[in-house]
Amino acid sequence: MTTSSSRTPSVPGLRATRQRAAVAGLLDELADFRSAQEIHEELRRRGEGIGLTTVYRTLQALADADEIDVLRTGTGEASYRRCSEHHHHHLVCRVCGKTVEVEGPAVEHWADRVATLHGFAEISHTVEILGVCAGCRATG
Amino acid sequence: MTTSSSRTPSVPGLRATRQRAAVAGLLDELADFRSAQEIHEELRRRGEGIGLTTVYRTLQALADADEIDVLRTGTGEASYRRCSEHHHHHLVCRVCGKTVEVEGPAVEHWADRVATLHGFAEISHTVEILGVCAGCRATG
């Protein structure tokens, strides 16, 4: 286990390319959310020859394959992060952007129950909590 | 009477203009989220002479004054809605787009509790449940 390269080869219909490995590898390293442009910039900085378009497409492919999480920042840009095994949601500070991961069986069950009640199946859901963190409240 | 054109007059430093009243009025009518462009389009359709820029600015002003809610759609566009007393979420069919409004004190409390636990204040949250409705499951 050691390194990494790891979690991408499983996707069928996708070819293993240097670029795809680079993006996946970087996401393995970085635990938090990064925008497509930041990822592109970082890869170039490291000497990986990769185009911005490819980064966008790779991220989309990874997101479609449920390998990464996507969320939208306040300005509408997309941010990506390696999906962790256990499903969780985010608590984000609307001032400094600090993000805390939170879990909640309660919500999961609630979502399931509500959806089933209305005859819906194949449920997935999005939950995001926005607030102002202690630090920013003290400062601001 | 009744319809009261408005909940906007109270804001100081802002002039009462026909355009501002039109946007506020339309938001009063529509209970659900609409994009700035949709709002602009609808107003033009009704013969209100109003510019897109003005719609954007008016919506921003209303949001700043906490008169309306803002959220980002999956594509990153902003959607606006009149702040309603009773807060609810959406259950959306990912096949036909059918939407059901759902309420859930459970989630509200959970979000509040989790946020407070992490020292966050001025909480707001977004919850969206996606699934396939009974009709689409039968058909597809």
Next chain:
DNA sequence: CCCGATAATGGCACTCGTTGTCGATGCCGT
């Protein structure tokens, strides 16, 4: 009631994130 200061309007150009295009390139099964 009219006038002037000034906030608001709105057309247009522009930014910027993201997506489409399409010829070149590299992966992979045979």
Next chain:
DNA sequence: ACGGCATCGACAACGAGTGCCATTATCGGG
């Protein structure tokens, strides 16, 4: 090794949203 075809990537296009600024409308004062 070969060839088909997915992928790559430079560039152009697209679309939401914003800045600019001359014009217009609102509102307070005379």
